[in-house]
Amino acid sequence: MAFIGDAALSKLLDLLLGKSIYAALNFVADHKQVYDQLKEWKSILPDIKAVLNHAEEKQIKDEGVKNWLEDLxxxxxxxxxxxxxxxxxxxxxxxxxxxVQASTSKVRKFLPTCCTGNDFTPSSFLFKNSMIPKMKEITARLNSLATRRNSLGLSEILPQAVSSERKKLARLQPTSVVDGTVEYIGRDNEKQEMLDLLKTNNSDAVCVLSIVGMGGMGKTTLAQLVYNDPSIEESFDHKAWVCVSDDFDAVKITKTVLQSIDPCSPDVNDLNLLQVKLKEKLSEKKVDLF
Known part of the structure; x- marks a missing residue:
């Protein structure tokens, strides 16, 4: 089951709200019904776009939100x-x-001015009229999405303009704990693939399995589900969960891994001593490190 990132949707909505819809508004200005439909699109779309980030985050745990994003x-x-x-x-x-103007210009060379008449521009009224049913359908779907947005509890998240320092303070380090009351939708296949890869690897070398994707796609949630699967306990001698942040600290990371394996390990801050101790603990052991 594929999950939807907000990047492509956001760009398309920006396009619709930008030159595309403004150009269309100018073109249909002489047709009130079509013009009014486009104006309604223009008023609803920004409110829907504002909750994309929240919807992207919630879709991993809420199938209703995922369906909302698919419909959008x-x-x-x-x-x-x-x-x-x-x-x-x-x-x-x-x-x-x-x-038509080019043809009329040629005719004017051979006819008196009184015989050439005015330039002919075909009316687009019938075309615009034919678009009304399609546009009303889109408007109805937009209103439905707006109503469902409220019922799903989607709200606007702080804009990108928030300072990076404020983001760092607000962002919590992910842990290995999963919410047992939540049903996680659409990750069964990926989870099983990762478990199979981890458990069938018999190499003595370090094996790295990466989970790659845009922010909010559920990479951390997938890692949590694999880490907490009972079969991991049976397949590995030790397992540890470590968060490597932008502020990389080798001593802190090594200490976290060591204490995850041996809670009674000495509290020292010397990197060499920590790594020597860690090597002793991991020698000839199979370790699952997230």
Whole structure:
């Protein structure tokens, strides 16, 4: 089961709210019904975009939020297709007008001015009228997403403009503890693949298994699920959970690993002594380190 990151969705929503929707608004300004539909899109989309970060974080533990994101993704593609149709129609009309003007210019060389008449520009009213049902459907889906957003408890998270220092203070180090009351959706296959890789590796060398993905995709949650699986206890002599932050401290990390394996280890801050002790504890042992 795939999980949705907010990066692509956010970029597409930025596009819809940027040049695409403004260009469409100018093009349909002479058609009130279509214009009003686009104005409603423009008023709802920012509120939905504001909760993307929160939805991305919650989708790993809440299937309803994941479904909401999937519906939003489908809607943005459909809305983008409609805006593309407007852009194509506007370009077609401009090209047609240019061709008509070019033909009229040639005729003027041979006819008196009174016989040439005015430039002919084909009406786009029928095209715009045909788009109304599609646009009303998008508007109804947008309103539904907005209502569901509230029922799912999605809210706006602090913007990216928050200082990096404030982010560091607010961010807690992840632990190995999982919430036993929560049902984790969509990670069974990945979890089993990781367990199989960890348990079938018989190499004496250090084996590194990386979990790669955008922020909020559930990398830490997946690691927690694997770490706490009962079969890990049976397959390894020791296991340890260590958080390596941006502020890298080799002494602190080594001490954490050592104390996870041997809670009675001496509290020293000499890196060499710590690593010698750690080597003694891990010699000829199979260790699972997260």
């Amino acid at each position: 993704q489908d809607l943005t593609y459909d809305a983008d297709d409609i805006l593309d149709d407007f852009a194509y129609e506007e370009l077609r009309l401009k090209l047609h007008k240019a061709q």
